[in-house]
Amino acid sequence: MRRGSNQLRVADFNQAVVLDLVRRSRGVSRADLQRESGLSSQTISNITRRLIDDRLIRESTPEGSARGRPSIPLITDPDGAYSVGVHIDPARLTIVLLDLEGEVRLGRQDHTPQATNPSEVTAFIADAVDGLMTEAGIDRARVLGLGIAAPGPLDVEAGLLLDPPQLPNWRNVRLRADLHEATGLPVLLDKDVTAAATAELRSSPQSSTSFVFLYLGSGVGASVVLDNQVIRGTTNNVGEVGDLVVDPDAEQLEWSGRRGGLAAACVPEALVLQAARVGLMPLPNLNDYVAVDDACSALCALASAGDAVASRILERAARRVAVGLGVLVNLLDVPRVVLGGPLWDRLSSAFLPVIPDLVDRELVAAREKVLVQGSAVGEQVAARGAAELVMDHFLAPRASALMVG
Amino acid sequence: MRRGSNQLRVADFNQAVVLDLVRRSRGVSRADLQRESGLSSQTISNITRRLIDDRLIRESTPEGSARGRPSIPLITDPDGAYSVGVHIDPARLTIVLLDLEGEVRLGRQDHTPQATNPSEVTAFIADAVDGLMTEAGIDRARVLGLGIAAPGPLDVEAGLLLDPPQLPNWRNVRLRADLHEATGLPVLLDKDVTAAATAELRSSPQSSTSFVFLYLGSGVGASVVLDNQVIRGTTNNVGEVGDLVVDPDAEQLEWSGRRGGLAAACVPEALVLQAARVGLMPLPNLNDYVAVDDACSALCALASAGDAVASRILERAARRVAVGLGVLVNLLDVPRVVLGGPLWDRLSSAFLPVIPDLVDRELVAAREKVLVQGSAVGEQVAARGAAELVMDHFLAPRASALMVG
CATH class of the missing domain: 3.30.420.40 (ATPase, nucleotide binding domain)
Incomplete structure (x- = not known):
């Protein structure tokens, strides 16, 4: 009974291995699967038949081959x-x-x-x-x-x-x-x-699988990918960086966040508080995240339209975020930083022209230049x-x- | 030729596997080695004979066994x-x-x-x-x-x-x-x-193999161990944390380090500058690391002897170091922090009574209490x-x- 259950699990495991190989390819033959999985041709034949019956994969059209019978590529069935x-x-x-x-x-x-x-x-x-x-x-x-x-x-x-x-x-x-x-x-x-x-790791080029991802949304957070592994943290709560001090001389905002912290540097609530302080816009209801987010959109739109005050607020945000990124790169020695999250699309035009050089300035001597880029996935990341x-x-x-x- | 060379390498690999099993045990039988390595009894027999001939391992005295012939434990030869x-x-x-x-x-x-x-x-x-x-x-x-x-x-x-x-x-x-x-x-x-x-990982209890190690010496640095793996960084230069701001209101010292940074908080040069500033001791030649280290020893000795001014300097250092440790724990979500390095023995009596609570205060809400301890290895770490x-x-x-x- 117990042994039978183990056998079933092993069969499931092999099936998962094969399905995974098909998912990560753009068409793979049974012979390829056999070679890559190390499973026997009979097992591959059985598993692929089952996966085709289950409509998880399907046979595609073989490409013309100069000699011999072309092998049939197997691809995932998107549906x-x-x-x-x-x-x-x-x-x-x-x-x-x-x-x-x-x-x-x-x-x-x-x-x-x-x-x-x-x-x-x-x-x-x-x-x-x-x-x-x-x-x-x-x-x-x-x-x-x-x-x-x-x-x-x-x-x-x-x-x-x-x-x-x-x-x-x-x-x-x-x-x-x-x-x-x-x-x-x-x-x-x-x-x-x-x-x-x-998601970002999946869409990354194979060459750079160590990076820090800075999440910019209603809050700010970081995640760390090292050698193809997403670091989760012992309690799955990696990446709380809002309190990291990025500007010791920052103004005290009327909110609960840490003065000069990374959150105070770039979350919508803090940006809107900064904008209201200089009279650029009225303060929205800070308990309404949608209202705050809309006000932040208005601030970013003003900067895009060339408003000098709005632009200065976002430039300062970029400088402060760069300090935080410098801390993470100096600590973790990663070659790449990715910025993303729901706020990123609104900040990117102000941030991208300046932030690579700003981060570079924060790196310790002899640290190689780090690649700073926007999410390859976009807002849905x-x-x-x-x-x-x-x-x-x-x-x-x-x-x-x-x-x- | 090529195959022969591969075979040799595989043999070396198996030998290394067996030696490693012996090194990590306190006596292991050939039968244990066979089971743990998955190698055949003939291979184990050959390899252990070779390792004994090479004087890398040796046979120890079997413990008395109730029945049957007791198996002979193999141990490493320390010499x-x-x-x-x-x-x-x-x-x-x-x-x-x-x-x-x-x-x-x-x-x-x-x-x-x-x-x-x-x-x-x-x-x-x-x-x-x-x-x-x-x-x-x-x-x-x-x-x-x-x-x-x-x-x-x-x-x-x-x-x-x-x-x-x-x-x-x-x-x-x-x-x-x-x-x-x-x-x-x-x-x-x-x-x-x-x-x-x-070294710290080797002497750690098996239960906690994720931690941050804060190195305190003439400089300050951090290293990160996640799930039994020492994180090295892409260029092997992990852990540059001296510029991490831990006290936005810190005094400006007469040195090149960042104001309010972790280095300014705890390296001997910065501590000695702080002590000299309040007239506690004359300033040594700052280009002479030994003189600076000796002056720092004197400062720590004053604090241990009950000098209030010296104690306040070290208490402030502990508070600032705790802020830095909080940043690292909030980012990496590790359950343990270890302090060590050549300076640690001199700081520990001032730091250990206060730093666990100070770190705890820096943690984001709902983060579990983190274990803060001194190196189990000591100054030679x-x-x-x-x-x-x-x-x-x-x-x-x-x-x-x-x-x-």
């Missing part, structure tokens, strides 16, 4: 499986539907409901996910699950938001259980920065990462699948 | 191999002789020569290493090599000190080649913090790590041994 990724930023809610080929089939962005009761937000997310699946016209039986990227701190194992400073009413919210109840889908919860780093984590959870071969049971 | 570790702190030069059992057989500490010509220091190190080996009365043919732990930045692959701010005359010094020439030993160069983290890196280089099984050639 074989889906996952949904939801990124809860306090101001913006991003949802994507990912297909088995790793393409975003459909996405949407909404204002995050500023409800005092988290259950209203849960209901909103469930509705939005439902709407997205309907709009995509997909077979719902093939949706593997829902991945949630949320601000920390959170208890990933218990599926809890603990006490996120950015979501003041969300103390000890059982987000994973609540969303499972509301959607019927398996739900995976992870930190926003971890999900973002996961954390939502997409959450969806990819779900795909991996169900489809990728993991040592634990062999170890457990 | 089977040695390595030498040298830690070059600008003020203190620490040298240890490590035996194959991992014990420090003999060690010494000297003032680092404040020579303007690095070749004088190289000659001094070669003499000191020679003296240590003579004093230990060991078979020099069994010394595998010399490991050097040095302040960064350095080019580990080329064996160069690049431009260490703490060693002003050591620009592009070919330390590895020079010391090889002077000693005749194979030489390995690594960063002080990386060597220290290596970096020298010992350098010696261990040499042992590993020659004796530990590495995938690359299989890949190369």
